[in-house]
Amino acid sequence: MTGTDTELRISKIRDGTVIDHVPAGEALHVLAILGIDGSGGEGVSLGMNVPSETMGHKDIVKVEGREMSQAELDVLSLIAPDATVNIVREYEVAEKTEIEPPEQVAGLLSCPNRHCITNAGEPVETRFDVLDEGVRCAYCETIVREEITDHLAV
Protein backbone atom coordinates (compact mmCIF):
# COMPACT_ATOMS: atom_id res chain seq x y z
CA MET A 1 0.00 0.00 0.00
CA THR A 2 1.56 3.34 -0.98
CA GLY A 3 1.51 6.45 1.14
CA THR A 4 -0.68 8.20 -1.40
CA ASP A 5 -3.07 5.31 -1.31
CA THR A 6 -3.35 5.47 2.48
CA GLU A 7 -3.94 9.19 2.36
CA LEU A 8 -6.69 8.82 -0.21
CA ARG A 9 -8.40 6.14 1.82
CA ILE A 10 -8.67 7.76 5.19
CA SER A 11 -7.72 11.43 5.17
CA LYS A 12 -10.25 14.14 5.87
CA ILE A 13 -12.98 11.75 6.98
CA ARG A 14 -14.11 12.21 10.54
CA ASP A 15 -16.95 9.68 10.59
CA GLY A 16 -18.10 7.53 7.71
CA THR A 17 -17.14 4.79 5.29
CA VAL A 18 -14.18 4.36 2.98
CA ILE A 19 -14.59 1.72 0.29
CA ASP A 20 -11.27 0.85 -1.28
CA HIS A 21 -10.19 -1.54 -4.04
CA VAL A 22 -13.35 -0.99 -6.07
CA PRO A 23 -12.82 -2.08 -9.72
CA ALA A 24 -12.00 0.93 -11.86
CA GLY A 25 -15.16 2.51 -13.21
CA GLU A 26 -17.57 1.04 -10.61
CA ALA A 27 -17.55 3.90 -8.10
CA LEU A 28 -20.81 5.38 -9.34
CA HIS A 29 -22.49 1.97 -8.99
CA VAL A 30 -21.25 1.79 -5.42
CA LEU A 31 -22.95 5.12 -4.77
CA ALA A 32 -26.11 3.80 -6.41
CA ILE A 33 -26.12 0.80 -4.06
CA LEU A 34 -25.65 3.15 -1.13
CA GLY A 35 -28.56 5.20 -2.40
CA ILE A 36 -26.39 8.29 -2.50
CA ASP A 37 -27.18 10.79 -5.21
CA GLY A 38 -26.07 13.95 -3.42
CA SER A 39 -29.57 14.92 -2.30
CA GLY A 40 -28.99 13.64 1.25
CA GLY A 41 -26.27 16.18 1.94
CA GLU A 42 -23.52 13.64 2.77
CA GLY A 43 -19.98 14.58 1.84
CA VAL A 44 -18.84 12.27 -0.92
CA SER A 45 -15.38 11.94 -2.43
CA LEU A 46 -14.58 9.70 -5.36
CA GLY A 47 -11.26 8.57 -6.67
CA MET A 48 -11.67 7.02 -10.08
CA ASN A 49 -9.00 5.21 -12.06
CA VAL A 50 -6.49 5.74 -9.27
CA PRO A 51 -3.20 3.82 -9.79
CA SER A 52 -3.09 0.70 -7.63
CA GLU A 53 -0.20 -1.68 -7.06
CA THR A 54 -2.47 -4.71 -6.87
CA MET A 55 -5.22 -3.78 -9.32
CA GLY A 56 -3.53 -1.58 -11.90
CA HIS A 57 -6.27 0.99 -11.49
CA LYS A 58 -9.06 1.17 -8.98
CA ASP A 59 -11.79 3.39 -7.62
CA ILE A 60 -12.16 4.64 -4.05
CA VAL A 61 -15.36 5.94 -2.50
CA LYS A 62 -15.45 7.95 0.71
CA VAL A 63 -18.75 8.85 2.32
CA GLU A 64 -18.93 11.07 5.35
CA GLY A 65 -21.45 10.51 8.10
CA ARG A 66 -22.66 7.14 6.92
CA GLU A 67 -21.77 3.56 7.95
CA MET A 68 -22.84 0.81 5.58
CA SER A 69 -25.26 -1.89 6.67
CA GLN A 70 -24.59 -5.60 6.17
CA ALA A 71 -27.16 -5.77 3.37
CA GLU A 72 -25.42 -2.95 1.53
CA LEU A 73 -22.06 -4.66 1.95
CA ASP A 74 -23.55 -7.91 0.67
CA VAL A 75 -24.63 -6.58 -2.67
CA LEU A 76 -21.43 -4.54 -2.97
CA SER A 77 -19.61 -7.86 -3.21
CA LEU A 78 -21.39 -8.57 -6.50
CA ILE A 79 -19.75 -5.60 -8.25
CA ALA A 80 -16.62 -5.17 -6.15
CA PRO A 81 -15.68 -8.60 -4.77
CA ASP A 82 -12.22 -7.50 -3.66
CA ALA A 83 -13.30 -4.24 -2.04
CA THR A 84 -12.24 -3.42 1.48
CA VAL A 85 -14.47 -1.34 3.72
CA ASN A 86 -13.16 0.87 6.48
CA ILE A 87 -15.57 2.34 8.95
CA VAL A 88 -14.06 5.56 10.26
CA ARG A 89 -14.96 7.17 13.60
CA GLU A 90 -13.21 10.28 14.93
CA TYR A 91 -10.66 10.10 12.09
CA GLU A 92 -9.62 6.56 13.08
CA VAL A 93 -10.35 3.32 11.27
CA ALA A 94 -12.75 1.71 13.74
CA GLU A 95 -13.59 -1.39 11.68
CA LYS A 96 -11.94 -2.95 8.66
CA THR A 97 -13.98 -5.40 6.62
CA GLU A 98 -13.22 -7.65 3.69
CA ILE A 99 -16.34 -8.33 1.72
CA GLU A 100 -17.61 -11.89 1.60
CA PRO A 101 -20.14 -12.98 -1.04
CA PRO A 102 -23.42 -13.64 0.78
CA GLU A 103 -25.55 -16.71 0.07
CA GLN A 104 -28.46 -14.46 -0.79
CA VAL A 105 -29.24 -10.78 -1.31
CA ALA A 106 -32.68 -9.47 -0.45
CA GLY A 107 -34.43 -6.34 -1.61
CA LEU A 108 -31.50 -4.78 -3.47
CA LEU A 109 -31.95 -6.11 -7.00
CA SER A 110 -35.03 -6.22 -9.18
CA CYS A 111 -35.69 -9.27 -11.34
CA PRO A 112 -35.17 -8.67 -15.08
CA ASN A 113 -37.85 -11.25 -15.93
CA ARG A 114 -40.99 -9.20 -16.43
CA HIS A 115 -43.10 -12.33 -15.89
CA CYS A 116 -41.60 -12.89 -12.43
CA ILE A 117 -44.05 -12.71 -9.53
CA THR A 118 -41.78 -10.10 -7.87
CA ASN A 119 -42.70 -7.72 -10.72
CA ALA A 120 -46.46 -8.26 -10.29
CA GLY A 121 -47.16 -5.80 -7.51
CA GLU A 122 -47.19 -8.44 -4.76
CA PRO A 123 -46.13 -7.59 -1.19
CA VAL A 124 -42.84 -9.46 -1.48
CA GLU A 125 -39.20 -8.43 -1.42
CA THR A 126 -36.91 -9.76 -4.15
CA ARG A 127 -34.41 -12.44 -3.13
CA PHE A 128 -31.46 -13.58 -5.22
CA ASP A 129 -29.24 -16.56 -4.52
CA VAL A 130 -25.60 -15.79 -5.21
CA LEU A 131 -23.93 -18.24 -7.59
CA ASP A 132 -20.23 -18.62 -8.39
CA GLU A 133 -21.02 -16.50 -11.43
CA GLY A 134 -23.97 -14.15 -11.14
CA VAL A 135 -27.16 -14.31 -9.13
CA ARG A 136 -30.42 -16.21 -9.42
CA CYS A 137 -33.94 -15.07 -8.56
CA ALA A 138 -35.25 -17.21 -5.71
CA TYR A 139 -38.76 -16.98 -7.18
CA CYS A 140 -38.61 -17.35 -10.96
CA GLU A 141 -35.04 -18.80 -11.02
CA THR A 142 -33.83 -16.41 -13.72
CA ILE A 143 -30.03 -16.25 -13.71
CA VAL A 144 -28.38 -12.86 -14.14
CA ARG A 145 -24.69 -12.94 -15.04
CA GLU A 146 -24.04 -9.78 -17.01
CA GLU A 147 -24.61 -6.20 -15.97
CA ILE A 148 -25.93 -6.92 -12.50
CA THR A 149 -25.79 -3.20 -11.80
CA ASP A 150 -28.54 -2.66 -14.38
CA HIS A 151 -30.90 -4.40 -11.99
CA LEU A 152 -30.24 -2.43 -8.84
CA ALA A 153 -33.57 -1.74 -7.17
CA VAL A 154 -32.09 1.04 -5.05
Next chain:
Amino acid sequence: MRHDHLLTAKQLSRADIEAVLARAREFADDPAAHADRHPGALLALCFFEPSTRTKMSFETAAKRLGGDVIDMGAVEDSSVKKGESLADTARVVEGYADGIVLRHPSQGAARMASEFVDVPLVNAGDGAGHHPSQTLLDLYTIDENAGLDDLTIGVMGDLKYGRTVHSLAHALTNFDVRQHFISPESLRLPRSVRYDLHEAGANVREHDDLDAVLPELDVLYVTRIQRERFPDEEEYEKVAGEYRIDAETLGAASDDLAVMHPLPRIDEIDPEIDASPNATYFEQAHNGVPVRMALLDLLLREGGDAE
Protein backbone atom coordinates in the same frame (compact mmCIF):
# COMPACT_ATOMS: atom_id res chain seq x y z
CA MET B 1 -42.36 -37.53 1.13
CA ARG B 2 -41.19 -34.89 3.61
CA HIS B 3 -42.42 -31.68 2.06
CA ASP B 4 -45.06 -29.14 3.00
CA HIS B 5 -45.53 -27.97 -0.58
CA LEU B 6 -44.82 -29.18 -4.10
CA LEU B 7 -43.37 -26.16 -5.91
CA THR B 8 -40.83 -27.51 -8.39
CA ALA B 9 -39.66 -30.95 -9.50
CA LYS B 10 -36.21 -30.01 -8.28
CA GLN B 11 -37.26 -30.60 -4.70
CA LEU B 12 -38.15 -34.24 -5.45
CA SER B 13 -35.60 -36.92 -4.63
CA ARG B 14 -35.64 -40.32 -6.26
CA ALA B 15 -37.17 -41.71 -3.06
CA ASP B 16 -39.93 -39.06 -3.14
CA ILE B 17 -40.75 -39.91 -6.74
CA GLU B 18 -40.75 -43.65 -6.10
CA ALA B 19 -43.04 -43.18 -3.09
CA VAL B 20 -45.58 -41.26 -5.19
CA LEU B 21 -45.44 -43.74 -8.06
CA ALA B 22 -45.83 -46.73 -5.75
CA ARG B 23 -48.85 -45.15 -4.06
CA ALA B 24 -50.28 -44.22 -7.47
CA ARG B 25 -50.05 -47.85 -8.59
CA GLU B 26 -52.12 -48.88 -5.55
CA PHE B 27 -54.76 -46.32 -6.42
CA ALA B 28 -54.74 -47.06 -10.15
CA ASP B 29 -55.97 -50.61 -9.64
CA ASP B 30 -59.29 -49.37 -8.31
CA PRO B 31 -59.51 -45.58 -7.91
CA ALA B 32 -63.04 -45.80 -6.49
CA ALA B 33 -62.01 -47.96 -3.51
CA HIS B 34 -60.20 -45.27 -1.51
CA ALA B 35 -62.92 -42.89 -0.38
CA ASP B 36 -61.98 -43.62 3.23
CA ARG B 37 -58.52 -42.03 2.85
CA HIS B 38 -59.42 -38.36 3.40
CA PRO B 39 -63.11 -38.04 4.24
CA GLY B 40 -64.12 -34.40 4.54
CA ALA B 41 -60.82 -33.01 3.26
CA LEU B 42 -61.28 -29.83 1.24
CA LEU B 43 -58.98 -28.88 -1.60
CA ALA B 44 -59.03 -25.31 -2.95
CA LEU B 45 -58.57 -24.95 -6.71
CA CYS B 46 -57.13 -21.53 -7.55
CA PHE B 47 -56.62 -21.37 -11.30
CA PHE B 48 -55.67 -17.92 -12.57
CA GLU B 49 -55.23 -19.43 -16.04
CA PRO B 50 -57.50 -21.83 -17.92
CA SER B 51 -57.06 -25.55 -17.34
CA THR B 52 -58.97 -28.67 -18.28
CA ARG B 53 -56.93 -31.76 -17.46
CA THR B 54 -54.99 -30.51 -14.46
CA LYS B 55 -58.01 -28.98 -12.74
CA MET B 56 -60.41 -31.83 -13.47
CA SER B 57 -57.93 -34.51 -12.46
CA PHE B 58 -57.17 -32.78 -9.15
CA GLU B 59 -60.91 -32.50 -8.56
CA THR B 60 -61.41 -36.16 -9.41
CA ALA B 61 -58.48 -37.15 -7.21
CA ALA B 62 -59.79 -35.20 -4.21
CA LYS B 63 -63.24 -36.74 -4.57
CA ARG B 64 -61.86 -40.27 -5.05
CA LEU B 65 -60.03 -39.85 -1.73
CA GLY B 66 -63.31 -38.99 0.01
CA GLY B 67 -62.72 -35.25 -0.04
CA ASP B 68 -64.17 -32.38 -2.01
CA VAL B 69 -63.06 -29.20 -3.73
CA ILE B 70 -63.82 -25.51 -3.56
CA ASP B 71 -63.12 -23.65 -6.76
CA MET B 72 -62.12 -20.00 -7.04
CA GLY B 73 -63.69 -19.96 -10.48
CA ALA B 74 -62.55 -17.81 -13.32
CA VAL B 75 -60.44 -14.75 -12.56
CA GLU B 76 -63.07 -12.54 -14.22
CA ASP B 77 -65.58 -13.52 -11.51
CA SER B 78 -63.26 -13.21 -8.49
CA SER B 79 -61.76 -10.56 -6.21
CA VAL B 80 -58.62 -10.71 -8.34
CA LYS B 81 -60.60 -8.69 -10.84
CA LYS B 82 -60.85 -5.99 -8.15
CA GLY B 83 -57.08 -5.94 -7.81
CA GLU B 84 -56.54 -8.31 -4.88
CA SER B 85 -52.98 -9.57 -4.58
CA LEU B 86 -52.14 -13.25 -4.88
CA ALA B 87 -50.66 -13.08 -1.38
CA ASP B 88 -54.03 -11.95 0.03
CA THR B 89 -55.99 -14.49 -1.99
CA ALA B 90 -53.73 -17.28 -0.71
CA ARG B 91 -54.09 -16.19 2.91
CA VAL B 92 -57.86 -16.05 2.63
CA VAL B 93 -58.21 -19.40 0.88
CA GLU B 94 -55.88 -21.02 3.43
CA GLY B 95 -58.62 -20.46 6.00
CA TYR B 96 -61.14 -22.38 3.91
CA ALA B 97 -59.25 -25.46 2.78
CA ASP B 98 -56.85 -28.23 3.79
CA GLY B 99 -54.72 -27.78 0.69
CA ILE B 100 -54.35 -25.40 -2.26
CA VAL B 101 -53.71 -26.14 -5.93
CA LEU B 102 -52.48 -23.00 -7.69
CA ARG B 103 -52.00 -22.12 -11.34
CA HIS B 104 -50.83 -18.61 -12.11
CA PRO B 105 -49.33 -16.81 -15.11
CA SER B 106 -46.34 -15.39 -13.19
CA GLN B 107 -43.17 -17.41 -12.70
CA GLY B 108 -42.45 -17.98 -9.03
CA ALA B 109 -46.10 -17.40 -8.07
CA ALA B 110 -46.42 -20.72 -6.25
CA ARG B 111 -43.23 -20.19 -4.28
CA MET B 112 -44.36 -16.75 -3.20
CA ALA B 113 -47.87 -17.92 -2.29
CA SER B 114 -46.42 -20.82 -0.28
CA GLU B 115 -44.62 -18.30 1.93
CA PHE B 116 -47.98 -16.94 3.06
CA VAL B 117 -49.75 -20.22 3.91
CA ASP B 118 -49.30 -23.21 6.18
CA VAL B 119 -51.54 -25.68 4.35
CA PRO B 120 -49.87 -27.76 1.60
CA LEU B 121 -49.72 -25.92 -1.71
CA VAL B 122 -49.20 -27.56 -5.11
CA ASN B 123 -47.81 -25.61 -8.05
CA ALA B 124 -50.08 -26.54 -10.95
CA GLY B 125 -48.15 -24.30 -13.35
CA ASP B 126 -46.48 -20.92 -12.87
CA GLY B 127 -46.13 -19.27 -16.27
CA ALA B 128 -43.10 -20.64 -18.09
CA GLY B 129 -41.73 -22.00 -14.80
CA HIS B 130 -42.66 -25.42 -13.47
CA HIS B 131 -45.48 -27.95 -13.40
CA PRO B 132 -44.30 -30.69 -11.04
CA SER B 133 -47.54 -32.65 -10.65
CA GLN B 134 -47.59 -33.08 -14.45
CA THR B 135 -44.06 -34.41 -14.13
CA LEU B 136 -45.13 -37.04 -11.61
CA LEU B 137 -47.76 -38.36 -14.01
CA ASP B 138 -45.24 -38.18 -16.86
CA LEU B 139 -42.79 -40.25 -14.80
CA TYR B 140 -45.51 -42.74 -13.94
CA THR B 141 -46.33 -43.10 -17.64
CA ILE B 142 -42.67 -43.49 -18.60
CA ASP B 143 -42.20 -46.06 -15.86
CA GLU B 144 -45.18 -48.07 -17.06
CA ASN B 145 -44.03 -48.03 -20.70
CA ALA B 146 -40.24 -47.97 -20.76
CA GLY B 147 -38.91 -47.94 -17.20
CA LEU B 148 -37.08 -45.02 -15.61
CA ASP B 149 -33.53 -46.34 -15.70
CA ASP B 150 -31.40 -46.99 -18.76
CA LEU B 151 -33.82 -44.76 -20.62
CA THR B 152 -33.27 -42.63 -23.72
CA ILE B 153 -35.82 -39.85 -24.05
CA GLY B 154 -36.27 -37.14 -26.65
CA VAL B 155 -38.09 -33.97 -25.62
CA MET B 156 -39.23 -31.90 -28.58
CA GLY B 157 -40.93 -28.59 -29.22
CA ASP B 158 -41.04 -25.44 -27.10
CA LEU B 159 -38.32 -26.13 -24.55
CA LYS B 160 -37.88 -22.48 -23.61
CA TYR B 161 -41.36 -21.72 -22.33
CA GLY B 162 -42.61 -25.29 -21.77
CA ARG B 163 -43.03 -25.67 -18.02
CA THR B 164 -43.73 -29.40 -18.28
CA VAL B 165 -40.37 -29.76 -20.04
CA HIS B 166 -38.50 -27.88 -17.32
CA SER B 167 -39.98 -29.97 -14.53
CA LEU B 168 -39.51 -33.26 -16.37
CA ALA B 169 -35.86 -32.48 -17.16
CA HIS B 170 -35.14 -31.79 -13.50
CA ALA B 171 -36.89 -34.92 -12.27
CA LEU B 172 -35.15 -37.21 -14.77
CA THR B 173 -31.76 -36.27 -13.32
CA ASN B 174 -32.66 -38.64 -10.46
CA PHE B 175 -32.51 -41.59 -12.85
CA ASP B 176 -30.13 -43.16 -15.36
CA VAL B 177 -31.50 -41.27 -18.36
CA ARG B 178 -30.03 -39.89 -21.58
CA GLN B 179 -31.96 -36.70 -22.35
CA HIS B 180 -32.10 -35.37 -25.92
CA PHE B 181 -33.67 -31.95 -26.48
CA ILE B 182 -34.94 -31.19 -29.97
CA SER B 183 -36.07 -27.68 -30.84
CA PRO B 184 -35.48 -24.66 -33.03
CA GLU B 185 -32.60 -22.50 -31.87
CA SER B 186 -34.96 -19.82 -30.54
CA LEU B 187 -36.84 -22.23 -28.27
CA ARG B 188 -33.99 -24.06 -26.56
CA LEU B 189 -33.90 -24.69 -22.81
CA PRO B 190 -33.60 -21.54 -20.70
CA ARG B 191 -30.33 -20.76 -18.98
CA SER B 192 -31.72 -21.60 -15.54
CA VAL B 193 -32.68 -25.16 -16.55
CA ARG B 194 -29.36 -25.70 -18.35
CA TYR B 195 -27.60 -24.57 -15.19
CA ASP B 196 -29.49 -27.05 -13.02
CA LEU B 197 -28.96 -29.93 -15.45
CA HIS B 198 -25.26 -29.15 -15.54
CA GLU B 199 -25.09 -28.97 -11.74
CA ALA B 200 -26.89 -32.31 -11.52
CA GLY B 201 -24.40 -33.90 -13.92
CA ALA B 202 -27.20 -34.86 -16.31
CA ASN B 203 -26.55 -36.62 -19.60
CA VAL B 204 -27.96 -34.05 -22.02
CA ARG B 205 -27.67 -33.31 -25.73
CA GLU B 206 -29.40 -30.72 -27.90
CA HIS B 207 -30.48 -31.09 -31.53
CA ASP B 208 -32.08 -29.02 -34.26
CA ASP B 209 -33.99 -31.91 -35.76
CA LEU B 210 -35.41 -35.23 -34.70
CA ASP B 211 -34.05 -37.45 -37.46
CA ALA B 212 -30.56 -38.00 -36.07
CA VAL B 213 -31.73 -39.18 -32.69
CA LEU B 214 -35.18 -40.75 -33.29
CA PRO B 215 -34.03 -44.36 -33.83
CA GLU B 216 -32.42 -44.60 -30.39
CA LEU B 217 -35.35 -43.15 -28.40
CA ASP B 218 -37.48 -45.14 -25.95
CA VAL B 219 -39.75 -42.16 -25.34
CA LEU B 220 -40.54 -39.10 -27.46
CA TYR B 221 -42.14 -36.31 -25.43
CA VAL B 222 -43.73 -33.77 -27.78
CA THR B 223 -44.83 -30.30 -26.74
CA ARG B 224 -46.76 -27.60 -28.48
CA ILE B 225 -44.98 -24.72 -30.19
CA GLN B 226 -47.14 -21.71 -29.52
CA ARG B 227 -48.03 -19.23 -32.21
CA GLU B 228 -47.49 -16.23 -29.94
CA ARG B 229 -43.78 -17.05 -29.53
CA PHE B 230 -43.13 -15.94 -33.13
CA PRO B 231 -43.15 -12.49 -34.66
CA ASP B 232 -45.28 -13.49 -37.64
CA GLU B 233 -47.49 -16.27 -38.92
CA GLU B 234 -45.15 -17.28 -41.72
CA GLU B 235 -42.21 -17.82 -39.38
CA TYR B 236 -44.41 -19.80 -36.99
CA GLU B 237 -45.72 -22.09 -39.73
CA LYS B 238 -42.23 -22.69 -41.02
CA VAL B 239 -40.79 -23.64 -37.64
CA ALA B 240 -43.80 -25.53 -36.28
CA GLY B 241 -43.98 -27.61 -39.45
CA GLU B 242 -40.50 -28.99 -38.79
CA TYR B 243 -41.51 -30.32 -35.39
CA ARG B 244 -44.68 -32.20 -36.26
CA ILE B 245 -44.80 -35.96 -36.26
CA ASP B 246 -46.92 -38.34 -38.31
CA ALA B 247 -46.94 -42.01 -39.23
CA GLU B 248 -44.16 -41.49 -41.73
CA THR B 249 -41.95 -39.93 -39.04
CA LEU B 250 -42.44 -42.94 -36.83
CA GLY B 251 -41.25 -45.25 -39.59
CA ALA B 252 -37.69 -44.54 -38.46
CA ALA B 253 -38.45 -45.10 -34.78
CA SER B 254 -38.23 -48.15 -32.57
CA ASP B 255 -41.42 -50.25 -32.60
CA ASP B 256 -41.63 -49.76 -28.84
CA LEU B 257 -41.32 -45.97 -28.92
CA ALA B 258 -43.80 -44.33 -26.51
CA VAL B 259 -45.04 -41.00 -27.88
CA MET B 260 -46.10 -38.69 -25.06
CA HIS B 261 -47.61 -35.20 -24.97
CA PRO B 262 -48.85 -33.19 -21.97
CA LEU B 263 -51.84 -32.04 -24.09
CA PRO B 264 -53.56 -30.05 -25.36
CA ARG B 265 -52.10 -30.70 -28.79
CA ILE B 266 -52.95 -28.61 -31.80
CA ASP B 267 -51.43 -30.26 -34.82
CA GLU B 268 -47.95 -31.31 -33.68
CA ILE B 269 -49.05 -34.96 -33.55
CA ASP B 270 -51.04 -36.21 -36.52
CA PRO B 271 -54.28 -37.88 -35.31
CA GLU B 272 -53.44 -40.84 -37.56
CA ILE B 273 -50.98 -41.87 -34.84
CA ASP B 274 -53.68 -42.01 -32.16
CA ALA B 275 -54.63 -45.60 -32.91
CA SER B 276 -51.04 -46.84 -33.05
CA PRO B 277 -49.46 -48.69 -30.11
CA ASN B 278 -46.93 -45.86 -29.90
CA ALA B 279 -49.55 -43.30 -28.88
CA THR B 280 -49.31 -42.93 -25.11
CA TYR B 281 -50.71 -39.44 -24.55
CA PHE B 282 -54.26 -40.36 -23.61
CA GLU B 283 -53.02 -43.02 -21.18
CA GLN B 284 -50.70 -40.29 -19.85
CA ALA B 285 -53.66 -37.95 -19.28
CA HIS B 286 -55.66 -40.68 -17.53
CA ASN B 287 -52.72 -41.34 -15.20
CA GLY B 288 -53.27 -37.85 -13.82
CA VAL B 289 -55.95 -39.14 -11.47
CA PRO B 290 -54.11 -41.92 -9.59
CA VAL B 291 -50.89 -39.90 -9.51
CA ARG B 292 -52.61 -36.81 -8.12
CA MET B 293 -54.49 -39.03 -5.66
CA ALA B 294 -51.09 -40.30 -4.48
CA LEU B 295 -49.65 -36.80 -4.30
CA LEU B 296 -52.60 -35.44 -2.31
CA ASP B 297 -52.62 -38.48 -0.06
CA LEU B 298 -48.96 -37.96 0.86
CA LEU B 299 -49.17 -34.17 1.19
CA LEU B 300 -52.38 -34.13 3.23
CA ARG B 301 -51.12 -36.82 5.60
CA GLU B 302 -47.81 -35.01 5.97
CA GLY B 303 -49.56 -31.78 6.81
CA GLY B 304 -52.19 -33.38 9.05
CA ASP B 305 -52.45 -36.73 10.84
CA ALA B 306 -49.19 -38.28 9.66
CA GLU B 307 -49.17 -42.03 9.23
